[in-house]
Amino acid sequence: MIYYAVIVAILVTMALALARALIGPTVYDRVLAVNMLGTKTVLLLAVAAFFIGRPDFLDLALTYALINFIGVLAVLEFFRVRAQRSLAEEKEGE
Amino acid sequence: MKKNPAATLRGMLMLLCFLAAAWVLWSGHFDPLLLGLGAFSCLATLVIVWRMGYFNREIFALTISLRLLTYWGWLIKEIVMSSLAVTKVVLNPRLPISARYIELKASAVGPIGQVIFANSITLTPGTLTLDLHQGELKVHALTQEGAEDLMSGEMDRRVASLGDR
Amino acid sequence: MAMVVDVASWVLLTVGGFFVLVGGIGALRMPDLYTRMHAASVTDSLGAMLVLGGLVLQAGITLETVKLAAILIFMLFTSPTAANALASAALLAGINPGLAKPWRQEPRS
Structure with missing residues (x-):
């Protein structure tokens, strides 16, 4: 019963982050929102491990934290390379 | 910035102990299959990290004072x-x-x-x-x-x- | 004794939930990318610390506590790295912080 408040808070925050991911406006806002959604998922999994009494959920939480971090870095690297390439093309076009 | 072999060996052993402790804490199982997989993972990590040049540098990040x-x-x-x-x-x-x-x-x-x-x-x-x-x-x-x-x-x-x- | 631990854990979890929620509200209300990142960092640092701390009180001295501590340390190490990657990628893409003149640091004696 001590977990209800925190579970509701995390779920509402995930909804707010999802709203920010949909609104944008830039791709970086969306990446920020998705990263936030990921870290909230880690917290939710950790709380759920205690809420439903299955400690193995903690392993899932840690794995999710690792995947989320690597995923965000990979997406950012992709957009960084794309931004660099379009900058170089603009210079060539002049 | 090349380190002497003794220091490289010490760094490798420290990392190996750290990885082994992490594996045992995480799995909590002690049957031969899982321990063997753990030993394989630790050694594979060590080889990858060595190929990345982790031991060539002077800095050793895992120091807690x-x-x-x-x-x-x-x-x-x-x-x-x-x-x-x-x-x-x-x-x-x-x-x-x-x-x-x-x-x-x-x-x-x-x-x-x-x-x-x-x-x-x-x-x-x-x-x-x-x-x-x-x-x-x-x-x-x-x-x-x-x-x-x-x-x-x-x-x-x-x-x-x-x-x- | 168990009662005291439960109450302390409830307080930590609920206050942590409050800070997580504040970060979510901030991410939606703030006017531009960089200010939104400030709000997001409230959830990632203080919110995570309080929520995982409350769970540690529930777990006691067990293997679960080690795992929770590992999750917390990992989050505290990676969230600034991800934020820095995001900020530098956004700067490179030409999203400026919307501030004309930088403040220079006064030379310290």
Whole structure:
């Protein structure tokens, strides 16, 4: 019963982050929102491990934290390379 | 910056012990199959890290000292204070933002000290490191107070006193 | 005794939930990318610390506590790295912080 408040808070925050991911406006806002959604998922999994009494959920939480971090870095690297390439093309076009 | 073989061996052994402890703590199973898989994973990690040139450098990132622990304690206090400040801004209906853009120079000379400084700035809500290049930091602050707090240089002094790595 | 631990854990979890929520509200209300990142860092640092701290009180001295501590340390190490990657990528893409003149640090004696 001590977990209800925190579970509701995390779920509402995930909804707010999802709203920010949909609104944008830039791709970086969306990446920020998705990263936030990921870290909230880690917290939710950790709380759920205690809420439903299955400690193995903690392993899932840690794995999710690792995947989320690597995923965000990979997406950012992709957009960084794309931004660099379009900058170089603009210079060539002049 | 080539290290002597003895130091490389010591670094490898330390990393191996750390990885083995992490595996055993995580799995909690002791049958031969899982222990064998664990040994294989630890050795594979060691080979990959060695090929990445981790042992060629002078710096060894996994060092925990008493000074670092006191610094973490002080950092947690700072995180609590600045979180409260940001919370006040977010929940205020008028949203009183006075964003500032600061350029700072880190007093810490070593790369690890500079990274600790940059990451500490980012970790405390209300200040955000945009760029770190050769000890010069570009920082974005949410409020004027946050910017002034950072300019007072207390965090910089504390990080610089952690050592010159 | 168990009662006291439960109450302390409830307080930590609920206050942590409050700070997580504040970060979510801030991410939606703030006017531009960089100020949104300040709000997001409230959830990632203080919110995570309080929520995982409350769970540690529930777990006691067990293997679960080690795992929770590992999750917390990992989050505290990676969230500034991800924020820095995001900020530098956004700067490179030409999203400026919307502030004309940088403040220069006064030379310290």
